[in-house]
Amino acid sequence: MTRAVLFDLDGTLADTAQDLGGALNFVLRANGLAEKSMDEIRPVASHGANGLLKMGAGITPDHPDHAQWRQTFLDRYEECYADETVLFDGINELLRELDKRGLAWGIITNKPAKFTDKLVPQLGFAVPPAVVISGDTCGEAKPSVKPMLHACGQIGVKPEECVYLGDAERDMQAAKNAGMKAVLVNWGYIAEDDDTEAWLQDVCIDTPLDLLAVL
Template sequence: MNHPGRRLAAVFFDLDGTLADTAGDFIPVVQTLRAEAGLAPLPPERIRASVSNGARGLVTLALGLGEDDDGFERWRQRLLTLYGGLLGTHATVFPGLRELIAQLDSAGIAWGIATNKPRAYTAPLLERLAIDPPPASVVCPEDVRERKPHPESLERNCREAGCSPAQAIYVGDHRRDIEAGQRAGLYTVAAAYGYIEPGDDPARWGADGLVSNSEALAAQLLPPLEDTVEGLS
């Protein structure tokens, strides 16, 4: 990853599939939805790959419905109700990222989250995950006019963390994350360990960097913390 030498001030993460492994909460929800519709279960890994597409994407996956189809909104609300009952039950922070965040804090570097997950679900999830120190900035769809891939979420992250986009890194597991980061002027890292749809290739998203697992992300971000973001590879 070639990046101009500049002082690193903040690292921002997408939430589902990048910072937190939340698929364990969504898999039973999708299976329940299918059972209620009289359908057979899906392979769990197929559901896992689609978690980053949010509630609408999961309803489409579960039932084959488009957003304009009759009943779509009713099923979406049912999915959200089921998810609310399981929220955070099986979710974990990806390996190495708690340690990374502690290291960021020790180096005086802020961290935060830019997510398309509504705050009603983001806030209790973060409470259950209990990451220490807490994020300096959490931007949810309710906080902006336009959600990712629009850059507004990350622009707000930077304001709240007190840094310029040129001093920040954004890590995400979806093409929309990389687009949002690039449009906002941040250095972008594609998390290939996240929830990647079949046939999608994170290497083609145009990110500045690519990591295959969360431990690799921590290993690549930690060395330059005392100097700059230069030297990521």
Template sequence: MMRGVRAVLFDLDGTLLDSAPDLAAAADQLRVRGGLPSLPLNQYRAHAGAGARGMLRVAFDIGPEHASFDQHKAAFFSLYERSLTERTVAFDGVDAMLAALNASGLAWGVVTNKAQRFALPLTGAMPMFNGAAAIVCGDTTPHAKPHPEPVLEAARRVGFAPADCIYVGDDLRDIQAGKAAGMRTVAACYGYLGPDADVDTWGADAKVNSPLELLKLLDLP
């Protein structure tokens, strides 16, 4: 059980939102336009946490070092921007969890590597984010996770010291950022864990297998 927590900060994709269907649809549309056969969602899902890099790796087997990567990334972003709210939903239990945080008086916010171009329209379209005390995006500060600065910026915005906050995420970078910021960390094991993820080696202070398990850690009803 985590004592003395005054604010809870969350990663977005893979922790609060299941955005894989919209990310995969954009990448797969680009793949089909290139004359390749469509791939099923389950081939994309585990890589959704890596954003464009992960989606283009699945769709075209290319990385940032490839000559056409930037061109493909720009096209992917354009397609995704047009449809980022079509299939994206909160994970089961997230609405109830956030409602419990609101009712308890605990502050909460979001720290994502997703750029403002995508994160702000997405969260703005979903009423559950009305209670967020902060939404820090990948380009809000000069650094992205695993650098601690975005997490520290969120702590400043919610008005509490890092030691009074916990950070919840489904990626090693989340745990690294939270620990570097001086926060306790929680690994969301229901998220977009990649095929090589070994959560036990991340060094998180706790693990949860569903959003509602977080309430037990916080001793909330």
């Protein structure tokens, strides 16, 4: 029996790509590089600062300038994190229905708490989350199962009583390895060359309200 529905944040609950992309393009401009289009940014928006810097400038964690570039990105994102970010269509309708059914819902994201704690209250959720787990809450982020199990402990449910929605392979890995039902959201930040058929999801859905049939 399902007692809780847990969600990834970026690319699953909220469309954060515009603001993440804005921070990336700020860094690129500051270093004399061409900006990236949203078509290029969206597929990697779920991969955070490291993924965006790699896509935008080929800067990886082993690059000598990575720390500086990453800090510039984070500083800029802290200024623009909520400028254009909105919930995806249908999310609040889904949350209201979950609430009617007596199901708890929560967030498990790899986003650092310094951003999650500020962004979540501004998103206008129709029903407040029962738990919010950030990427640094447990010392390990997805695909680790630690955030998944910690969320369950916080709301008093077993992993097998949970459904987890996400848009990345690490989301599916974390959910399945924790014993949750894994749902891949096709509206998320998925690249054309992502081999989603090789991921571990139990089911894919095209809109938030499609989850109701899964439940």
